[in-house]
Amino acid sequence: MDKKKNLPKGFKNFKFKIYWIYALIFVFFIGLQFIGTDVTKKSSWQEINQQMLQNGKVEKIVIINKEKAYIYIKKEFLAEETFKEVSKKAFGDTPNYGPHYYFEIGSVETFNQDLKEAQINFDNEEKISPYYETRKDVFGDILGWILPLVFFIAVWLFIMKRMGGGAGGAGGQIFNIGKTKGKLVDNADIKVSFKDVAGLEEAKEEIAEIVDFLKLPEKYTKLGGKIPRGALLIGPPGTGKTLLAKAVAGEAKVPFFSLTGSDFVEMFVGVGASRVRDLFKQAKEKAPAIIFIDEIDAIGRARGKNAMTGSNDERENTLNQLLTEMDGFGTNSGVIVMAATNRADILDKALTRAGRFDRQIFVDLPDLLERKKIFKVHLKPIKLVNNIDVNFLARQTPGFSGADIANVCNEAALIAARKSKNKVDKEDFLDAVDRIIGGLEKKSKIISPAEKKTIAFHEAGHATVSWMLQYASPLIKVTIVPRGKSLGAAWYLPEERQLTTTQQMYDEICAAMGGRASEELFFNKISTGALSDLEKVTKMAYAMVSIYGLSEKVGNISYYDSSGQQSGFTKPYSEDRAKLIDQEVSEILETQYQRAKEILLSYKDKVEILGKNLLEKEVIFKDDLIKIFGKRKWQSYEEEQLIKLDETTIKEEISDKKKEELAPEKKDTSEKDNGKKLD
Numbered sequence: 001m002d003k004k005k006n007l008p009k010g011f012k013n014f015k016f017k018i019y020w021i022y023a024l025i026f027v028f029f030i031g032l033q034f035i036g037t038d039v040t041k042k043s044s045w046q047e048i049n050q051q052m053l054q055n056g057k058v059e060k061i062v063i064i065n066k067e068k069a070y071i072y073i074k075k076e077f078l079a080e081e082t083f084k085e086v087s088k089k090a091f092g093d094t095p096n097y098g099p100h101y102y103f104e105i106g107s108v109e110t111f112n113q114d115l116k117e118a119q120i121n122f123d124n125e126e127k128i129s130p131y132y133e134t135r136k137d138v139f140g141d142i143l144g145w146i147l148p149l150v151f152f153i154a155v156w157l158f159i160m161k162r163m164g165g166g167a168g169g170a171g172g173q174i175f176n177i178g179k180t181k182g183k184l185v186d187n188a189d190i191k192v193s194f195k196d197v198a199g200l201e202e203a204k205e206e207i208a209e210i211v212d213f214l215k216l217p218e219k220y221t222k223l224g225g226k227i228p229r230g231a232l233l234i235g236p237p238g239t240g241k242t243l244l245a246k247a248v249a250g251e252a253k254v255p256f257f258s259l260t261g262s263d264f265v266e267m268f269v270g271v272g273a274s275r276v277r278d279l280f281k282q283a284k285e286k287a288p289a290i291i292f293i294d295e296i297d298a299i300g301r302a303r304g305k306n307a308m309t310g311s312n313d314e315r316e317n318t319l320n321q322l323l324t325e326m327d328g329f330g331t332n333s334g335v336i337v338m339a340a341t342n343r344a345d346i347l348d349k350a351l352t353r354a355g356r357f358d359r360q361i362f363v364d365l366p367d368l369l370e371r372k373k374i375f376k377v378h379l380k381p382i383k384l385v386n387n388i389d390v391n392f393l394a395r396q397t398p399g400f401s402g403a404d405i406a407n408v409c410n411e412a413a414l415i416a417a418r419k420s421k422n423k424v425d426k427e428d429f430l431d432a433v434d435r436i437i438g439g440l441e442k443k444s445k446i447i448s449p450a451e452k453k454t455i456a457f458h459e460a461g462h463a464t465v466s467w468m469l470q471y472a473s474p475l476i477k478v479t480i481v482p483r484g485k486s487l488g489a490a491w492y493l494p495e496e497r498q499l500t501t502t503q504q505m506y507d508e509i510c511a512a513m514g515g516r517a518s519e520e521l522f523f524n525k526i527s528t529g530a531l532s533d534l535e536k537v538t539k540m541a542y543a544m545v546s547i548y549g550l551s552e553k554v555g556n557i558s559y560y561d562s563s564g565q566q567s568g569f570t571k572p573y574s575e576d577r578a579k580l581i582d583q584e585v586s587e588i589l590e591t592q593y594q595r596a597k598e599i600l601l602s603y604k605d606k607v608e609i610l611g612k613n614l615l616e617k618e619v620i621f622k623d624d625l626i627k628i629f630g631k632r633k634w635q636s637y638e639e640e641q642l643i644k645l646d647e648t649t650i651k652e653e654i655s656d657k658k659k660e661e662l663a664p665e666k667k668d669t670s671e672k673d674n675g676k677k678l679d
Contacts, residue, residue: 039085039086039088039089039096040070040086040099040100040101040102041085041086041100041101041102042101042102042103043071043101043102043103044103045069045103045105045111045114048071048101048103049114049118051082052071052073052101053118053119053128054118056126057073057074057077058071058072058073058074058128059072059073059074059075059098060072060128060131061115061128061130061131062099062130062131062132062133063105063108063111063130063131063132063133064133064134064135065133065134065135066105066107066108066132067104067105068102068103068104068105069102069103069104069105069111069130070098070099070101070102071098071099071100071101071102071103072097072098072099072100073086073098073100073101075097078095078096078100083100086100086101087100108132111130112130115128115130191250192243192246192247192249192250193247193250193251194207194208194247194251196243196247196377197240197243197244197247198370198373198374198376198377198402199240199366199369199370199371199373199374199402200239200240200244200363200366200370203233203244203361203362203363204244204247206231206359206361207231207244207247207248207361208251210228210231210248210290210336210338210359211248211251211252213227213228213336214227214252214254214288214289214290214334214336215252215253215254217288217334227336228336228358228359229326229327229336229337229355229356229357229358230326230336230337230338230339230356230357230358230359231336231337231338231339231357231358231359231360231361232296232338232339232340232341232344232352232357232359232360232361233245233338233339233340233341233361233363234340234341234342234344234360234361234362234363235342235362235363235364235365236342236364236365236401237342237401237403238401238402238403238404239363239364239365239366239401239402239403240363240401240402240403241294241340241342241363242294242340243402244363245258245292245294245338245340248290248292248338249290249292252290254288254289254290255283255286255289255290256289256290256292257279257282257283257289257290257291257292258292258294259279259291259292259293259294260293260294260295260298261293261294261295261296261297261298261299261300262295262298263275264276264298264299264318265298265299265314265315265318271314272299272314272315272317272318272321273317273318273320273321275318276318276321276322276325277321277325279291280325280335283335284334284335287334287335288334288335288336289334289335289336290335290336290337290338291335291336291337291338292337292338292339292340293337293338293339293340294339294340295340295341296339296340296341296347296351297341297343297346297347299315299318299319299322300319300322300339300341300347300348300351301315301319301346301347301348302346302347302348302349303316303319303348319348319351322351323348323350323351323356326355326356327355327356337356337357339357344360345562365399365400365401366400366401366402366405368394368395368398369394371393371394371397371400371405372390372391372393372394374402374405374406375390375393375394375405375409376390378405378406378409379409382409382412382413382424383422383423383424384423384424384425385423385424385425385426387426388424388425388426388429389426392426393408393429395493396429396430396433396476396493397433398493398494399494404436407436408429408432408433408436409429409432411432411435411436412424412428412429412431412432413428415428415431415432415435416428430477433491434479434483434491437489437491438483438486438489439483439486447482447487451487452480452615453611453615454519454523454527454529455480455487455488455529456480456488456611456612456614456615457518457519457522457523457607457611458488458515458516458518458519458527458529458530459478459479459480459488459489459490459515459614460478460518460607460610460611460614461514461515461516461517461518461519461521461596461600461607462478462490462511462512462514462515462518463475463478463490463514463610463620463625464514464518464599464600464603464606464607464610464629465510465511465513465514465517465596465599465600466490466492466511466514467625467629467632468599468603468629469507469510469511469599470507470633471501471503471504471506471507471508472492472507472508472510472511473492473493473494473495473508473511474492474493474622474632475490475491475492475493475622475625476491476492476493476621476622477490477491477619477620477621477622478490478491478614478619478620479618479619479620480614480615480618480619481618481619486532487529502544502550505540505544505550506588506592508540509537509540509541509588509589509592510592510593510595510596510599511596512533512536512537513533513537513589513592513593513595513596514596514599514600515529515530515533516529516530516533516534516593517593517596517597517600518600518607518611520597521597521600521601521604522607522608522611537589537592538585538589541585541588541589542581542585544588545581545584545585545588546558546559546560546581547559547560551584551588553580553583553584554577554580554581554584559571559572559573603629606628606629609628610624610625610628613628
């Protein structure tokens with residue numbers, strides 16, 4: 001029979017520890033020190049003199065350490081009612097033979113004088129002379145030394161615990177500070193699999209292959225191949241690098257150690273290298289195993305570039321140890337290291353070479369089809385209206401990462417809840433996209449009618465020029481409601497292209513100049529509202545001339561330094577070349593500005609209608625532009641992709657319906673088969 005079953009709920013996990021006995025003994029002695037075992041009563045000289053000394057009841061007086069006088073009462077008088085409190089000891093009925101009373105004395109000389117005067121009429125035989133004793137409180141002295149020491153040790157251990165991050169149990173942090181902080185992930189707790197990672201098909205293939213290496217190594221090694229040592233996930237923030245690692249932990253049936261680059265960093269010298277050693281030691285013991293280091297750039301920065309020493313040396317020591325463990329003299333079979341970073345350009349070359357991180361997997365921003373798949377994953381837990389078009393949502397979020405799309409879905413649900421809706425609809429998703437891109441609407445912001453009109457025609461200028469140019473991004477929505485820092489905004493659907501031609505960049509610059517050109521055309525004056533536009537086009541023009549080599553005058557030269565080693569204090573070209581670059585940039589910007597003015601002048605009446613509509617409605621959409629200007633002459637590659645996307649969706653829906661139709665037939669046939677077997 002299990003005795004723990006009869007215990008109360010709180011005591012079922014009760015475990016005895018030897019430290020509790022030490023604590024009880026310590027508390028007991030301290031209690032004795034403060035409580036005491038005697039019944040000596042505090043009194044005063046006047047009371048002792050009048051009630052005891054003058055009546056001949058005092059047996060003797062003992063002066064201890066020249067501070068206290070202890071009075072002993074004669075045994076024959078202890079039975080009196082007056083001495084009832086002091087006649088017996090604190091525990092039991094044991095007689096107390098003294099001391100019975102005590103009081104503080106000012107000085108020995110004064111007390112002797114008072115005692116002498118009190119006994120002036122006594123016979124010599126009756127007179128009492130005090131005894132003097134010097135006593136040492138050994139236990140109290142020891143306690144006086146021990147208690148402060150215990151206090152300081154406790155404070156020190158507490159600080160070490162906080163600095164050590166709580167690893168190694170209570171009081172053991174200082175001894176475990178060199179141990180790894182890597183968390184051994186239990187595969188049963190990870191619910192993420194490759195099915196939950198939408199898009200990223202190529203990355204998933206490579207990652208899935210790594211899992212396969214560990215499960216079936218003979219499949220690859222029998223042909224003479226070697227299992228890769230590491231895989232480095234590289235890509236912008238929010239693209240799903242850590243999610244891929246979670247999927248690996250969920251799919252792999254091997255030990256999975258998870259930690260971040262900052263877990264190796266500590267204020268103590270040598271701790272980082274020690275933690276790396278301990279991490280690989282544990283992984284080798286549990287091989288085959290996977291180690292995942294998130295944000296590896298915290299310890300993997302290129303060595304020797306920082307002139308500062310000290311703290312930098314500790315980081316380099318940690319990196320050196322990591323390099324040795326990954327590909328040194330020691331064997332490292334059965335352990336694969338995965339790492340993620342969005343700053344691959346600053347990593348040390350020794351870390352990214354073959355033999356350490358053999359595979360570098362680029363996790364880029366999702367394209368249109370991938371965004372659609374990501375939306376499908378994040379829309380599952382959300383209560384939606386029936387007619388939500390996932391293709392439309394994918395079209396409205398160009399350049400969004402997976403994390404951004406998750407944020408859009410969450411924000412749409414919050415907006416719908418704020419409006420007390422039962423389900424999330426298309427309008428909520430549009431508001432969520434606007435909220436994320438532009439910020440909150442500032443309807444309370446006070447704008448004068450003249451400023452509002454300027455903003456309206458500024459945005460109308462952008463919309464018109466972009467609508468009339470072949471390579472400018474097609475418009476989705478224009479608003480003059482202030483959002484964040486902007487007084488007005490226009491949303492476009494940029495083409496997701498890999499290469500950009502000179503004419504495409506000219507059209508983009510011209511469209512960005514449309515706002516200021518519209519202000520000059522309709523009001524004969526310009527404002528500071530075009531600041532962000534000017535900043536954007538200036539950077540684009542300088543990139544065309546000095547980076548991409550798209551200027552005939554400057555020529556096929558690029559001053560871009562991809563290695564990042566070029567100093568910002570010096571320019572890699574002469575003063576004459578700098579002057580030529582500046583002239584070429586100014587010429588590009590002025591040419592496109594005049595081009596924007598010409599486009600607006602040729603459609604001035606329609607721009608005016610668009611500006612007035614904006615003033616009235618505050619928000620206009622693509623359909624409003626079609627009514628005013630007609631359909632665009634050019635169908636972009638993006639729009640062609642959208643048509644293909646719609647066709648794919650229709651095919652998927654048809655295949656899903658076929659599966660549903662075939663499902664009952666399969667069920668019937670299985671039942672028939674079972675019937676045959678029974679027969």
